Amino acid sequence: xxxxxxxxxxxxxxGIVLVISAAKLQPAVGxxxxxxxxxxxxxxxxVSLIFFNSGLSLKTEELTNALLHFRLHLFVQSFTLVFxxxxxxxxxxxxxxxxxxxxxLRGLQTVSxxxxxxxxxVILTKAVGGNEAAAIFNSAFGSFLGIVVTxxxxxxxxxxxxxxxxxxxxxxxxxxxxxxxxxxxxxRCFLKDFLERRKPPFGAISSAVLLVIxxxxxxxxxxxxxxELDPTSLLLVVLIIFSIQVSFMLLTFVVSTRxxxxxxxxxxxxxxxxxxxxxxxxxxxxxxxxxxxxxxLSLISVPLLIYxxxxxxxxxxxxxxxxxxxxxxxxxEVDVVPVYAEGGEEIDSSAHLMKRRMTQPTVPYHDQSxxxxxxxxx
Numbered sequence: 001x002x003x004x005x006x007x008x009x010x011x012x013x014x015g016i017v018l019v020i021s022a023a024k025l026q027p028a029v030g031x032x033x034x035x036x037x038x039x040x041x042x043x044x045x046x047v048s049l050i051f052f053n054s055g056l057s058l059k060t061e062e063l064t065n066a067l068l069h070f071r072l073h074l075f076v077q078s079f080t081l082v083f084x085x086x087x088x089x090x091x092x093x094x095x096x097x098x099x100x101x102x103x104x105l106r107g108l109q110t111v112s113x114x115x116x117x118x119x120x121x122v123i124l125t126k127a128v129g130g131n132e133a134a135a136i137f138n139s140a141f142g143s144f145l146g147i148v149v150t151x152x153x154x155x156x157x158x159x160x161x162x163x164x165x166x167x168x169x170x171x172x173x174x175x176x177x178x179x180x181x182x183x184x185x186x187x188r189c190f191l192k193d194f195l196e197r198r199k200p201p202f203g204a205i206s207s208a209v210l211l212v213i214x215x216x217x218x219x220x221x222x223x224x225x226x227x228e229l230d231p232t233s234l235l236l237v238v239l240i241i242f243s244i245q246v247s248f249m250l251l252t253f254v255v256s257t258r259x260x261x262x263x264x265x266x267x268x269x270x271x272x273x274x275x276x277x278x279x280x281x282x283x284x285x286x287x288x289x290x291x292x293x294x295x296x297l298s299l300i301s302v303p304l305l306i307y308x309x310x311x312x313x314x315x316x317x318x319x320x321x322x323x324x325x326x327x328x329x330x331x332x333e334v335d336v337v338p339v340y341a342e343g344g345e346e347i348d349s350s351a352h353l354m355k356r357r358m359t360q361p362t363v364p365y366h367d368q369s370x371x372x373x374x375x376x377x378x
Contacts, residue, residue: 012127015211016316023218030219038216043172046209048180050119053209054126054136055184056195057202069134072267076138079252079275080116081149088112088244089157095240101233103296106158107303108240110287113153114278114304115146119213121273123206124315128323130269138274140177146279150286158291210312217280217309234302241307245314248276265329269322273315280308 007014023030030036089112092105116139125135188195252275255261256268263271283304291300 012207012211012319013316015207016214016313019211019215020218023215024222027219027223030216031223032220034219036216038219042213042216044176046212047119047176050123050180050206050209051136051140051177052180052184053202053206054122054132055181055186056188056191057200058133058136058185058188060185060188067137069267071262072131072134072271073138073141075256076116076271076274077142077145079248079271080142080278081113081145081153084248084275085109085112085153085157087248091244098236099230099233100236101230101299103299104233104237104302106296107300108237109157110154110283110300111241111278111303111307113150113157114283114286115150116142116274117277117279117308120210120312120315121270121277123210124273124312124319125270126203126206127319128269128326129266130273130322130326131264131266132270134267135270135274136181138270140181142274143177143279154286214309214312217312220305237303238306238310241303241310242314245276245307245311249314249318252276265326269326272322277311277315278304278307280304283308 028034030038032039036042088109092109095105096102119139121139122132122135126132249272252272253268256263256271257265284301287301287304
């Protein structure tokens with residue numbers, strides 16, 4: 001019974017291990033042009049399903065509130081499209097003195113210029129119970145913004161004279177992000193009572209779709225054409241990528257939780273994932289467009305191929321820890337709230353709360369966290 005309970009609780013982590021193992025054994029199944037046709041089933045169907053599911057599960061008032069959270073949007077977009085590229089550029093000035101392959105280092109710069117992904121950041125935010133609406137908005141808005149900003153950053157930092165077909169990229173984003181999200185919200189208007197009564201497992205559905213994306217991502221990674229790579233350089237790049245992700249997640253956490261930041265714990269979760277995740281779906285096609293004709297294109301692409309699965313793995317591993325932190329913060333906010341006297345002076349909230357509990361009748365405690373995990377916020 002204990003083993004089965006553990007499997008049910010940790011099924012997503014177990015699923016990640018299984019799909020990666022399957023990708024390693026048979027990468028040809030999930031590569032572009034393979035039996036699964038990920039260029040259609042993942043790029044369009046899976047991503048569309050994720051955002052339709054989000055539109056169906058997300059309360060309209062929450063999405064509306066997220067649209068007005070300008071400070072959060074400014075923080076995420078500034079971090080991922082301004083601070084991130086500049087910080088990596090400065091880091092590469094130092095790493096240029098190292099024996100690491102220079103084309104791999106240029107690949108690290110291309111990673112820094114990419115917009116947020118349109119799937120993993122949203123699903124991981126949902127899995128933790130963070131501000132899903134803010135994650136959806138910033139993933140979608142960042143992707144649209146990246147259509148223009150990313151090529152400009154690539155040309156600025158690395159140089160290329162190739163033109164970018166903005167129209168085709170914009171069309172794909174509109175079809176896979178905006179349309180499914182709007183359709184999901186429209187369906188929710190008709191099914192609202194049913195959804196609130198039955199509480200479908202929206203989180204589990206999105207997680208299952210993410211497993212498919214992880215599988216095809218690793219199929220591409222394991223079947224990538226062999227390039228002349230120095231094993232030492234490759235290992236160092238992997239370590240640098242994980243170091244960048246951990247450092248930047250910690251940085252966004254510290255900044256967004258400082259006193260007076262104005263961000264809730266749920267906001268912090270969305271900020272951590274959206275600010276540090278980078279899009280492979282947009283990244284690889286954009287690299288092929290901007291660096292068309294480069295013999296070293298495969299080397300430039302390697303860091304992005306590593307970064308994408310690394311961010312999913314790291315994010316998935318950190319989900320329980322971040323979830324525990326957020327739950328603890330929310331309970332603290334519930335237990336201790338600022339209380340003000342008539343003159344506006346703050347008084348001891350904990351003492352006031354204890355006195356109120358002693359003088360008022362007992363009210364049954366309503367566990368909001370269980371409602372959330374059951375689909376209340378999904």
